[in-house]
Amino acid sequence: MKVRFFELAVGVFVLLGIGALFYLAVQVSNVTDYHDRDTYTVSGYFDNIGGLKTRAPVTVSGVRIGRVADIRYDPERFRAEVTLAIRSEHDYLPMDTQAAIHTAGLLGEQYIALEPGGDYDTLQEGDELMFTQSALVLENLIGRFMTNMGSD
Amino acid sequence: MTDSIAALGRTTINALTVFGRAFIFLIRMLASLDIVFRRFGLTLVQVYSVGVRSLLIIVVSGLFVGMVLAYQGYITLVNFGAAEALGGVVALSLVRELGPVVTALLFAGRAGSALTAELGLMKTTEQLSAMEMMAVNPYRRIFAPRFVAGFLSMPLLAAIFSAVGVMGGYLVGVGLLGVDSGAYFSQMQSVTDWNEDVLSGVIKSIVFGFVVTWIAVFQGFNAQPTSEGISRATTQTVVVSSLAVLGLDFILTGLMFGAG
Numbered sequence: 001m002k003v004r005f006f007e008l009a010v011g012v013f014v015l016l017g018i019g020a021l022f023y024l025a026v027q028v029s030n031v032t033d034y035h036d037r038d039t040y041t042v043s044g045y046f047d048n049i050g051g052l053k054t055r056a057p058v059t060v061s062g063v064r065i066g067r068v069a070d071i072r073y074d075p076e077r078f079r080a081e082v083t084l085a086i087r088s089e090h091d092y093l094p095m096d097t098q099a100a101i102h103t104a105g106l107l108g109e110q111y112i113a114l115e116p117g118g119d120y121d122t123l124q125e126g127d128e129l130m131f132t133q134s135a136l137v138l139e140n141l142i143g144r145f146m147t148n149m150g151s152d
Numbered sequence: 153m154t155d156s157i158a159a160l161g162r163t164t165i166n167a168l169t170v171f172g173r174a175f176i177f178l179i180r181m182l183a184s185l186d187i188v189f190r191r192f193g194l195t196l197v198q199v200y201s202v203g204v205r206s207l208l209i210i211v212v213s214g215l216f217v218g219m220v221l222a223y224q225g226y227i228t229l230v231n232f233g234a235a236e237a238l239g240g241v242v243a244l245s246l247v248r249e250l251g252p253v254v255t256a257l258l259f260a261g262r263a264g265s266a267l268t269a270e271l272g273l274m275k276t277t278e279q280l281s282a283m284e285m286m287a288v289n290p291y292r293r294i295f296a297p298r299f300v301a302g303f304l305s306m307p308l309l310a311a312i313f314s315a316v317g318v319m320g321g322y323l324v325g326v327g328l329l330g331v332d333s334g335a336y337f338s339q340m341q342s343v344t345d346w347n348e349d350v351l352s353g354v355i356k357s358i359v360f361g362f363v364v365t366w367i368a369v370f371q372g373f374n375a376q377p378t379s380e381g382i383s384r385a386t387t388q389t390v391v392v393s394s395l396a397v398l399g400l401d402f403i404l405t406g407l408m409f410g411a412g
Contacts, residue, residue: 006200013204017308020315021354027337028243028318029344055345 038088040125041069044099045079050110050135052101057111058084065090068112084112086123094119100133110135174370180291181299181369187292194297195304202263202298202365203305207312209262210255214313217250218242218320225321226329238331239340242321247344247353248409251314253401256360259306260393264368267298268389271372272382295373299365306361307354314353352408359400364393 049071058066066086074081086093096117103110117131188195225241271294274280280290318340325331344350368389375385 006197009204010196010199013199013207013305014308016207017311020308020311021350023315024247024311024318024350025346028247028314028340029346029350057342 039066039069039085040088040091040123041083041085042123042125042127042129043081043083044112044129044132045074045077045081046099046101046132046134047079048134048137049080049082050101050103050137052082052110052112052135056109058086058114059111060090060093060114060116062113065114082112091122093123095121095123095127096130097123098131098133099129101135103136170374173374174366177295177370177373178366181295181366184289184292184296185300187296188300191297194293195300198297198301199305202267202301203309206259206262206305206309209258210309210313211316213254213258214246214251214316215320217254217313218246218317218322219324221245221250221317222321222324222329226325226331235329235331236335237339237343238321238325238329239336239338240343242325243318243340243344244349246314246317246321247349249401249405251317252310252353252356252360253397255310255313255357256306256364256397257394259302259309259361260364260368260390260397263302263305264364264389264393265386267302267365267368268372268375268386269382271295271298271369272375272377272385275373275375276377276379276382278377295369299369302365302368303358303361306364307357310353310357310360348408352404355408356401356404359404360397363396363400367393367396 052068052071054068054071056068057064058068066084068082069085070083072081072083073079082099084099093114094117096119098115098117100113100115101110102113123129221242222238225238225245226235229235229237229241274294280294283290283293322333322336326333326336371385371389371392375381
C-alpha cells in the first residue's frame, strides 16, 4: 500500500513537470509556430537591412505569412541577401512583388512587408525578388533633413 | 609568521583534499548508477522525498515571483508606453534565469539540506558502516538513488516554477493591471524561442540539479560524525551549492546568450 502511494505521488509529480514543459512549449514559446511546416524560400537583395534579424516576420498587408530564414552579405553584389521562408499555402505572390523593411512602432522590431505586384507568374522556390526597399536609417534621414535645411 | 604560512598551507591542502574526495565520490556514485535500473523502487521513494515534497514551496514561490515580475515590469514598461511587452518580459526572465536559478536555490534549501542531514545522521549512527559490514554497498543502496532523484527532479521543478510564474504574471498583468490578454501571450510567443530560451533554461536546471545534489550527498557523506558536524555539513550544503549555482549560472548564461 505504501509503495503504491509513492508511485502515485511521483507519477503525479512527473506528469506535472512534463505538463509544465508542454505549457512552456505551446503557450509561452509557441513551438508549433516556429517550425513552419511547409515553406518555400525566396531571396531578396537589400542595400541596407537596418536592424533586421533572422526569424523576423514576413507579412502581406500586415498578415504574417512567413519568417526571415537567413541573412548574409553577398560579396559580389555588395548587398545584403535576405532569404525569406514563406508558407507553402501562400503560393499566389506575383513575380514582381515588392519587399520593404518596416519597423513595428517607433522602437519595435523590424519586419519585411511584401506588396504584391501585377504579374501573372507567381514566385517559386529559389526565386529572387526584383524590387526591394531598404530599411529607413534614422541617421540618413536626419542627414538629408539637415542638408535640405541648409539649402533653403 | 611561519605559523600563519603553515596555517595557510594546511587550509589549502585540506580544501584540495575535500575537492578530490568529492570527485572520487562522484565517480564512485556514477559507477554504481546501474542500481537505478535494477531497483527503481529505491529511486522512486527518493524522487518522492526530494521532488514531490518540494512542490509546494516551488509552486508558491513561482506564483509570487511571477506576480512581482509583472508588477515591476509593468511599472517600468508603462513609462515607455510599452506595457503590451509585459508578457515577453515576464516569460523571458522566468524561463531563462529565475526559473532555473531560484528553483535551484530553493531546492538546495529544501531538499539539499534534508539530504545532507539524513546522510550525516546515517553516518553518525554508523548505519553506513553497518551496511558495509553486511556487504551492502552504500554507494548503490544509499547514494546513487538519492543523486539520480535530485538530478531528475530539478528540471521538472524548474519547469513547474516557470509555468506557474507565467500564470502568476498573467493574474497580475492582465487581471489587476489591465494589460490586454491577447497581447500578453502573443508578445510572449513572439520573443520566447523554444530552442534558445526554453531549452537553455532546461539545460541550466539539469546542470544545477546535478551540482546541488552532488554537493548535498557528498556533504552528508563527508560530515563529521557528531551533532555539530551534521549541522555544519547542512549549512555547508546550502552555502556551497547556492554559490555554485550562482557562479555556474554566470558561466552558462555567458556561453548560451553571450555570443548571440
